[in-house]
Amino acid sequence: MAWPRVFRRQAPSGARGSGFTHHHVVVFLLTFFSYSLLHASRKTFSNVKVSISSQWTPMVLNSSEAELYPQELWNRSHLFPSGEAATLFLGTLDTIFLFSYAVGLFISGIVGDRLNLRWVLSFGMCSSALVVFVFGTVTEWLRFYNKWFYCSLWVGNGLLQSTGWPCVVAVMGNWFGKAGRGVLFGLWSACASVGNILGAGLASWFLQYGYEYAFLVTAAVQFVGGIVVFFGLLTSPKEIGLPEVEAEEVSPEEDSHQPLISSADAEEEYEPNYSIQAADRNQPQAIGFCQACCLPGVILYSLAFACLKLVNYSFFFWLPFYLSNNFGWKEVEADRLSIWYDVGGIIGGTLQGFISDVLQKRAPVLAVSLLLAIGALVGYSRSPNDKSINALLMAVTGFFIGGPSNMISSAISADLGRQELVRGSSEALATVTGIVDGTGSIGAAVGQYLVSLIQENLGWMWVFYFFILMTSSTIIFISPLIVREVKSLVQARRARTLSG
DSSP states (O other): OOOOGGGSOOOOTTOTTOSOOHHHHHHHHHHHHHHHHHHHHHHHHHHTHHHHHHHHSOGGGOTTOSSOOHHHHTTSOOOSSSHHHHHHHHHHHHHHHHHHHHHHHHHHHHHHTTSOHHHHHHHHHHHHHHHHHIIIIIHHHTTOOOHHHHHHHHHHHHHHHTTHHHHHHHHHHHHSOSTTHHHHHHHHTTHHHHHHHHHHHHHHHHGGGOHHHHHHHHHHHHHHHHHHHHHHOOOOGGGGTOOOGGGGOOSHHHHTOOSSOOHHHHHHHSOGGGOOOOSOTTSOOBOOHHHHHTSTTHHHHHHHHHHHHHHHHHHHHHHHHHHHHHHOOOHHHHHHHTHHHHHHHHHHHHHHHHHHHHHTOSHHHHHHHHHHHHHHHHHHHTOOSOHHHHHHHHHHHHHHHHHHHHHIIIIIHHHHHTSGGGTTOSBTHHHHHHHHHHHHHHHHHHHHHHHHHHHHHTOHHHHHHHHHHHHHHHHHHTHHHHHHHHHHHHHHHHHHHHHO
């Protein structure tokens, strides 16, 4: 085992401008906060569900309303006859968003590899902010409530927000090499959790003025962020004359540290026709969608991520509602308490990424974390009505579920998009990331509707049983990779023992 070289990286002799610069720091921060803002706007919606539900239903039939004001009862536009119907529609909106988001990810990955990543990311952020503003603020100001209008807006929001993740992962992959990618991307992938915390904080702060102001603030901040990205983000080192990361990863020691499937494994399992190395390395071309799907590990990690993202996004969309509905806690208290799940995910993603860098393998670390996640889900499902204990169990659950989810969507996606078979095509990162995250979003989309149905008919305990099943399925899908990488670790240990 070796210490990740992200902490001891030196510029190769004769390489002008190589090594980390202030440009790397700026890219790290801009991509981090751009995706944080996208997640903040999503989190706002999940954190004001109780308020939206009460606004859409007659208060006399809504268990979430504490008091009845007859003068308001006649003035409201009753979109649904009961709180249960409103809750089911909110779950449907989550599903609609994630399905359109999934479709958009497949498209955005291809577009991102062919157009300027900065333009695509900035356009997605600004236009999505406008949609969120109309959805949550304008409709409430105008007292316009229409199910089909809400659905159409959320389809557009899903498509527009899908430009974010493939673009930011591709930019990060362009700037930061394989050495230490696990811990670096583990820390950077906390952007989603930071966005959740930011969205939860903004929602709780402005909810007292009305949920429309929570949407207004997050949309405004996201729009400003899109403008900053357009004028400040450098998508690749070559834009300012620095060497690309591929040029810095040519030493024999670097090439021997393959975190995923080695070239030998690829030759055994894949046809030579699947190699997409460009004939002219000075003119890299974008990888095709089918070629990206045929890369080693892409399909298995995509299917695994579909199951894991279902669980992770169910916590993301439904945790505040669950705390309010199951324990009777106030919506503002539930919003603030839900932050602990994201805190656990931040710590888990960083620590597990560091361990995977030390081992130089990803799958075994994921397997151990997911096995412990099953136990964490069992424990959290039996949490008592105590905020401190619930927060602790929530953070543990986030550590073992959010951590692996962050690793697959960031570090592993970057590994897959820059493995040896695509060394001649630097325009593969966004496409591969779109495939992995898009497949994951399809699973998450199906899951959100299933969660609302299971909760309505069987109760919250069966929802947690469903989460345990999906977490177990994640392990099953990556089991071939786990076996291969564990064998590789054992063989490497034997070789060191014999040589010593």
